Amino acid sequence: MYKSIIIGTGPAGLTAAIYLARANLNPLVIEGPEPGGQLTTTTEVENFPGFPEGIMGPELMDNMRKQAERFGAEFRSGWVNSVDLSKRPFKLSVEGLGELEAETLIISTGASAKYLGIPGEQDNVGRGVSTCATCDGFFFRGKEIIVVGGGDSALEEANFLTRFGSKVTVVHRRNELRASKIMQDRVRSNEKVEWALNRTPIEVVTSETGIKGLKVRNNETGEEEIIEGTGLFVAIGHTPNTRFLGGQIDTDEHGYIITRPGTSETNIPGVFACGDVQDTRYKQAITAAGSGCMAALDAEKFIESLEHSSVQA
Structure with a gap:
């Protein structure tokens, strides 16, 4: 007892x-x-x-x-x-x-934290892949950053990460975001944020020095492309x-x-x-x-x- x-x-x-x-x-x-x-x-x-x-x-x-x-x-x-x-x-x-x-x-x-479950992701947790912008954003000063997610948390993290990154690309598998309108308006007005909507992440691309980008599939055309970035923040809940x-x-x-x-x-x-x-x-x-x-x-x-x-x- x-x-x-x-x-x-x-x-x-x-x-x-x-x-x-x-x-x-x-x-x-x-x-x-x-x-x-x-x-x-x-x-x-x-x-x-x-x-x-x-x-x-x-x-x-x-x-x-x-x-x-x-x-x-x-x-x-x-x-x-x-x-x-x-x-x-x-x-x-x-x-x-x-x-x-x-x-x-x-x-x-x-x-x-929920992860994407794609190749290269778990191998690089703590080495470029993160689920906490306030914890790790500081390490990507002047770098290109990728945020995956379409809810309020994802956009909040994207907005926060613009304090450090030279560019933040938001990747979401649908054309429409789940985030509230006020949050969307706030982030869309941020010149450092770019958008890669209607794209499905399929692989974390790495080099000898670390993460190089995120391979995604365009859901409309089926074509694959690599979004460049040395930091990948997964914000899907x-x-x-x-x-x-x-x-x-x-x-x-x-x-x-x-x-x-x-x-x-x-x-x-x-x-x-x-x-x-x-x-x-x-x-x-x-x-x-x-x-x-x-x-x-x-x-x-x-x-x-x-x-x-x-x-x-």
Whole structure:
């Protein structure tokens, strides 16, 4: 029986672990197949406070884990197949670990960026292929950049990337964009943005020095062409990692966990959510870490209330 179990080891989960461990609550942290979350696929992180020279994403996550371990957090690897949140203690079925029980549960399983699934893409993640303009745009100053996507997020990233790139080409498989009219108008008025609509990406083209461009197929003519660019930003959405919850936690239409405003509380008392699994807006390492702190403090307060009520009983 654990007082608290944290699922996920990104900035949110590790921050929650640090706070709970310092409160002598000895949390168990379950890390899945990608310990450290999305930051482990990022090369240099330059916008996390406290690192004036920047820090590599994997190193930052490793430091946060060591900090949590120093205060007594326990880490175990496993895949959470299912959870039973119908009553406390909550039960977790974890592949490789069996069944675990906890008085409180912190869900920090993050959201997985959707990729195109084309040749050359995964091989170059962190080496020219990115899903985060605010994380990596700085590295493409004066370069030609490609953004794939047609929604608000894609156009927002394209607009942002014009601060750095000499040219930003937006690639979308349809003739019409899904983005709101106000966002389209804003980006279309940006002289640095060019358009490659009604084109389907088919391959990331590389050279010895890195990414050279994106091969696309013109959906009208069937002809193939290469759009030049040294940076490729894929902005076709994220999928929150909530399937294992089996619908027991309230989510929005996209699967993101709904928390009570100003807290990390879910619809089930004793279950808290933090990081990208509940953040539909900011999606930054620092905001994830902050929400992890909130979840730990909320869980600590909940545990204290349980202990107080049992003493009174």
